[in-house]
Amino acid sequence: QVQLVESGGGVVQPGGSLRLSCAASGFTFSSYGMHWVRQAPGKGLEWVAFTRYDGSNKYYADSVNGRFTISRDNSKNTLYLQMNSLKTEDTAVYYCAKDFALCGNNPDAFDIWGQGTMVTVSS
Amino acid sequence: DIQMSQSPTSLSASVGDRVTITCRASRSVSSYLNWYQQKPGKAPKLLIYAASNLQGGVPSRFSGSGSGTDFTLTIRSLQTEDFATYYCQQSYSNPGTFGQGTKVEIK
Numbered sequence: 001q002v003q004l005v006e007s008g009g010g011v012v013q014p015g016g017s018l019r020l021s022c023a024a025s026g027f028t029f030s031s032y033g034m035h036w037v038r039q040a041p042g043k044g045l046e047w048v049a050f051t052r053y054d055g056s057n058k059y060y061a062d063s064v065n066g067r068f069t070i071s072r073d074n075s076k077n078t079l080y081l082q083m084n085s086l087k088t089e090d091t092a093v094y095y096c097a098k099d100f101a102l103c104g105n106n107p108d109a110f111d112i113w114g115q116g117t118m119v120t121v122s123s
Numbered sequence: 124d125i126q127m128s129q130s131p132t133s134l135s136a137s138v139g140d141r142v143t144i145t146c147r148a149s150r151s152v153s154s155y156l157n158w159y160q161q162k163p164g165k166a167p168k169l170l171i172y173a174a175s176n177l178q179g180g181v182p183s184r185f186s187g188s189g190s191g192t193d194f195t196l197t198i199r200s201l202q203t204e205d206f207a208t209y210y211c212q213q214s215y216s217n218p219g220t221f222g223q224g225t226k227v228e229i230k
């Protein structure tokens with residue numbers, strides 16, 4: 001079945017780094033754009049980053065631009081989020097999500113979500 | 124960025140009720156409007172895409188309508204499993220912004 005499984009979350013001090021991974025299965029990973037979406041405790045959803053199916057285009061939320069890097073390895077069916085210079089306001093559950101559109105050039109709806117991984121930035 | 128605003132922020136309803144949630148965009152998003160359901164401790168689930176298209180496996184009591192700046196999610200006859208928080212999201216332009224959510228609670 002179609003599945004996304006995130007890993008790599010944890011507790012990190014402000015200014016630190018963390019890399020999240022998202023393992024995909026059950027669909028042709030290399031044909032779909034992928035997103036990271038986060039949710040701070042008790043808050044709503046915030047889109048973080050998108051990579052096109054082939055990794056050629058990447059977009060970021062202003063709140064993370066310059067600090068976070070989204071990447072993918074289509075040979076390993078895996079999505080990544082490298083998070084540097086972490087701030088307390090980055091504390092959230094991070095979800096990876098599959099884009100709805102086959103070989104889409106721009107972000108669309110999120111039709112498959114992982115279970116999420118918690119990132120806590122605290123001293 | 125396009126701002127998305129949902130109303131109400133919360134509502135109480137009974138099983139069998141008809142429930143309507145509204146989403147308004149700060150400028151036109153055409154029909155690039157999606158709806159998600161999230162239950163506590165779970166990932167969101169896509170319900171409606173492109174304003175009015177039911178995602179596969181979603182019960183037909185859910186429906187969406189609207190275009191431009193004003194959109195509606197309707198649950199025709201509320202069931203126990205529908206008590207959750209609902210989010211709209213525009214995919215017209217980057218960033219793909221979400222509404223603040225509408226929590227549907229049991230009356």
